[in-house]
Amino acid sequence: MMVSKVLPSMTKATRGVALCCLAALASGPAAAQGLRLPGELGGGGPSLTAPQASPAPAPMAPAPAPTAPAMTAPAMTAPAAPAPAAPRASSGSRIQLGDAIVAVVNTDVITRRELDTRVQAAVATLARQQITPPDQKTLERQVLERMIVEKTQLQEAAQSGIRIDDMQLDRAISRIAEQNNVSVSQMRDQIERDGLPFSVYREDLRQEVTLLRLRERAVDSQIQISEPEIDAYLAEQHEAAPAELTLSQILVRVPEGSSSDMVARLRRKAEDLLGQARGGADFARLAAASSDGEEALRGGDLGTRPSDRxxxxxxxAVAQLSPGGISEIVQSGNGFHIIKLVDRKTASGGAGAAAMPVQQTHARHILIRTTAVLTAEQARDRLVNIRQRIVQGGSSFADMARQYSNDASAPQGGDLGWLSPQETVPEFERAMDALQPGQVSEPVQSPFGWHLIQVIERRTQDVGRERQRSEARQTLFQRKLDQAYEDWARELRDKAYVEIRLDR
Incomplete structure (x- = not known):
């Protein structure tokens, strides 16, 4: 999937905010407990009670596939696997008369028309980045490999029962428009002016959210960060803050189970590419033409992060390099990497946690989720009746939460603990902020369903140390995420039956 399709003319930072909105929409109880923004998906403890990683307006979820620095592009031949049943067009493949099949992925196909569309998009992306694209044959193979990897993940999502319905999609689009300070109709016009039909944009976005939810379930939720790890990290950072590094890479992937002769041949290929890069060849163009990394069609650009991430x-590999320098070959479990240090910014010395007083709200809620058999109107009506029983004094809020709430907080009487600003989705926070202690809201709709909210009390609290530990948890999470995502994506690709028909 191409994250840049969230809104074509967004800045990189704004697209990230949009993805955060999608993450908040897509997350299930493991990540959001029906309420929280997923600032620390899978971060070693219940994210329901974890503070956000930074005081930014919208906490960032760990970025999806494009941020994985060593995301690999497997070999172009199909792994040894039994041939599947006759291939069929997937829900995203609308085969027209005379439309050739360029790849079979398990029981799905990728058509020539689909590939041509994605190649055109890749050429446009490279042009915007002022990167000369590789020759047509190389570019087609690079793009097709990205599509194959994507297809295997979408198949996994379907088998896992992950589905994004139209209501969820509409809310995601509304949230993206809101974050970009435009109406949905203005956003639609802007997308179509950029040459992308809005119906295509919707389906691309549906796949974005589907893959994000799959990754949360399959990868993020498996990553655990312990309190001793956080303590050790903070001790390391006490003296000096990490520098920010901007890196690019060329990856020569070594398929799992390769013979020693194959490994030697691929190393020679990496050495040849290193020689070209150090000999003055344009690194971005070389990456676009030859790298097996997920980021190849971005010129090998891995982005900017603090060095500890x-x-x-x-x-x-880049410790002794000046900006513009190119590393020796780095070998990992995925193959041979050539790393370019694009930029290094030295940070100031580290310090303890700065004071950060905020007003916190102690609240509880009752969540009724809509389902295939329970409509939004029925969910709202159910909460109206529950609220009436509470305000008339016949039942306590906590008892009603234990009996009726669909949230993981139900056994605790719906108690959410102390909430800091921007820790919950906007709809919930606006309704909560309007209440006085003891008051019960009218039914409130959010991406997770319908809520009744009761404010218990408020306080002013210094969350500086809490934030510092949250940021440390997020940094450690990101370190583990890259390798975990890479391993998972490679395993899906390697076990798939793939038949490439480009040359037929």
Whole structure:
């Protein structure tokens, strides 16, 4: 999937905010407990009670696939696997008369028309980045490999029962428009002016959210960060803050189970590419033409992060380089990496947690989720009746939450603990902020369903240390996420039956 399709003319930072909105919409109880923004998905403890990683207006979820620095592009031949049943067009593949099939992925196909559309988009992306695209044959193979990896993940999502319905999609679009300070109709016009039919944009976005939810379930939720790890990290950072590194890479992937002869041949290929890069060849163009990394069609651009969020082998490889320098070959479990240090910004010395007083709200809620058999109107009516029983004094809020709430907080009487600003989705926070202690809201709709909210009390609290630990947890999470995502994506690709028909 192409994250840049969230809104074509967004800045990189704004697109990130939009993805955060999608993450908030897509997250299930493991990530959001029906309420929280997923600032720390899978971060070693219940994210329901974890503070956000930074005081920014919308906490960032760990970025999806494009941020994984060593995301690999497997070999172009199909792994040894039994042939599947006759291939069929997937829900996203609308085969027309005379439309050739360029790849079979398990029981789905990728058509020539689909590939041509994605190649055109890749050419436009490279042009915007002022990167000369590789020759047509190389570009087609690069794009097709991205589509194959994407297809395997969408198949996994379907098998896992992950589905984004139209109501969820409409809310995601509304949230993206709101974050970009435009109406949905203005957003639609802007997208179509950029040459992308809005119906295509919707389906691309549906796949974005589907893949994000799949990754949360399959990868993010498996990553655990312990309190001792956080303590050790903070101790390391006490003296000096990490520098920010901007890196690019060329990856020569070594398929799992490769023979020693194959490994030697691929190393020679990496050495040849290193020689070209150091000999003055344009690194971005070389990456676009030859890298097996997910980021190849971005010229190998891996982005900018504090050094403590990069894999240690990358940091070590560029430690003695000046900006513009190119590392020796770095070998990992995925293959051979050539790392370019694009930029390094030295940070100031570290310090303890700065004071950060905020007003916190102690609240509880009752959540009724809509389902295939329970409509939004029925969910709202159910909460109207529950609220009436509470305000008339016949039942306590906590008892009603234990009996009726669909949230993980139900056994605790719906108690959410102390909430800081921007820790919950906007609809919930606006309704909560309007209440006085003891008051019960009218039914409130959010992306997770319908809520009744009761404010218990408020306080002013210094959350500086809490935020510091939250940021440390997020940094450690990101370190582990890259390798975990890479391993998972490679495993899906390697076990798939793939038949490439480009040359037929």
């Amino acid at each position: 990069w894999p240690s082998m990358f940091v070590d």
